[in-house]
Amino acid sequence: GRQAIAHQVQRTAGKDLNVSWQGVMxxxxxxxxxxxxxxxxxxxxxxxxxxxxxxxxQSLASESAE
Known part of the structure; x- marks a missing residue:
């Protein structure tokens, strides 16, 4: 399957959440x-x-080419 891609902007306020980024670029x-x-x-x-x-x-493309 295809790998998910997420854009994360550094937090400015609020609570840090414990999120699993496993399987996500x-x-x-x-x-x-x-x-x-x-x-x-x-x-x-x-x-x-x-x-x-x-x-x-580019990292994702390299992994896909392998």
Missing amino acids: RIQTPRSGASFWSLGDVMGQSLQAETLALEVL
Whole structure:
């Protein structure tokens, strides 16, 4: 079967949940640092998320090719 892929953004508040990520390719990105008055470095955040996602997806593609 196919492996699930999940995008997890670093938590900013609230309770940590004990979640099993077994069998899930997880793309983790840091929190944005945005505030009510500013979205922060949106372009930089997008590029960082893209880089992190590509690493995970390339890993998944390599596993599929084996």
